[in-house]
Amino acid sequence: MLLLAFDTATPAITVALHDGTHVLAESTTVDARRTGELLAPGITAVLTAAGRKPGELTGVAVGVGPGPFTGLRVGLVTARALGDALGIPIHGVCTLDVVAYQTKIEEPFAVATDARRKEVYWAQYTDRFTRSTDPDVSHPSLIAERLAGLPIAGEGAVLYPEAFPKAIGPRHPSAGALAELTIRRLQSDPDSLLFPEPLYLRRPDAVEPGTRKRVSTG
Amino acid sequence: MTALKDSPLVLGFETSCDETGVGIVRGNTLLADAVASSVEEHARFGGVVPEVASRAHLEAMVPTVQRALSDAGVTLADIDAIAVTAGPGLAGALLVGAAAAKAYALALDKPIYGVNHLAAHICVDQLEHGPLPEGCVAMLVSGGHSSLLFVPDVTGDVQPLGQTIDDAAGEAFDKVARVLGLGFPGGPLIDKAAREGDPEAIAFPRGLTGPRDAPLDFSFSGLKTAVARWVERRERAGDKIPLADVAASFQEAVVDVLTRKAILACKESGADHLLIGGGVAANSRLRVLAEERAAKAGIRVRVPRPNLCTDNGAMVAALGSELVRRGRTPSHLDFPSDSSQAVVDVVVR
């Protein structure tokens, strides 16, 4: 097995290569505005570091968000194109689940990531493998009470300490963890892997024009 | 290797606006031109909604590549190089095409060229009329652009002569079509309505044609307002709007200015060929008037067929093919998309 994993749903552009036993190489850069520039070179970098060729890949794991749309789409279209070009399967995983998997705690918690516009993408977990709510997007103050007392992983806790005082790591997902989680799911519960469809959770901003505006005053 | 360079098989991606275009060319021969358009999803908004376009690009990308390959009767393994629009265009939309193209290039281990959309609009005519004459003038007119360019070398030397200072020509068509209640996109609808009308019925203004105006720049915003005012005045008076006459007179005002300035650009730069591209190049009156005026000035007009004038992947593949043949350096995998890419930057490296 040679699994390529990446996630672009947060400011971290993270890429890893996994052989079924170990993470062979990992590369992470935090720069939300350059996802389109950094992802492809990141993939080449992990392949080169491990001395492997694209043609040896047996699958792609990709974080499907939720996350800001532009960066998220870069990851998903890259996964779909690689899957098409190499004839290999693509496995989607909720990005919040990757962050949850990276926490090392035993008690219930929540994950919150930056959704911009003063909102967070979030979900609750009973343990690091088990999500108990659907991912959602909310203003931190509106969910602070509901999540009161829970440790919060992800950048949301760093950005909104008033709403989420109990911040725990990690801040961003890691592609090495994404690869591990994907392999676990492939072995134990393949149906839990998702199609490479973005979790947008928001509709596009678009307004249908009303009646025509007058251009003249007189 | 020489044979490959003479007629490389190039896969081109275009996602700068609402068309997901994937084209395949071998040398100057068009093999496939697959386009998936999200235009219907934008119609009710009266214009392209960037986020709607970006979402549609993601969904259409791989199916459009597969359609292009099957139309061309080739496989990905046959491809020699990849080209993709790096800019200008809608930022989020450009990124989807660039990311897809980079992924294919990476997987196939082939060179990639991040190219200028406007240069691609020019180069596409090679697929129809053969190699471009050295030093022609190109006029690109669409919903997104209105430019006059001097083109000594489409792979490396494209010089801006003039452009719109406000609305693009195609934008004016869309806005006037809305004023007249014709629908979106406006270009073909106005063209059709104008056929029954009198182009001299109403004297609409010709923007930037005064003695002190920039001779090769355009302005269509005043014209659009003038049409809206004229229609409102009629409506207030309770008169019926002569749709065909308004459409024909508006269209004549646009086309008159475009062709006048295009011929002037040819004369000033000593070019004996005028190339017209972009969606508005499909306008029937523009084609007729350009031919008429160019003939008088001893200039030859080249206009690709309508489906090569609008945004498509074949134009990007055509430019990619020319870049390979001229031995130009490919882009690095980390090249940026640039929504406001200058026309002088033909390839982003």
Ligand SMILES: [Zn+2]
């Ligand atoms: Zn265009």
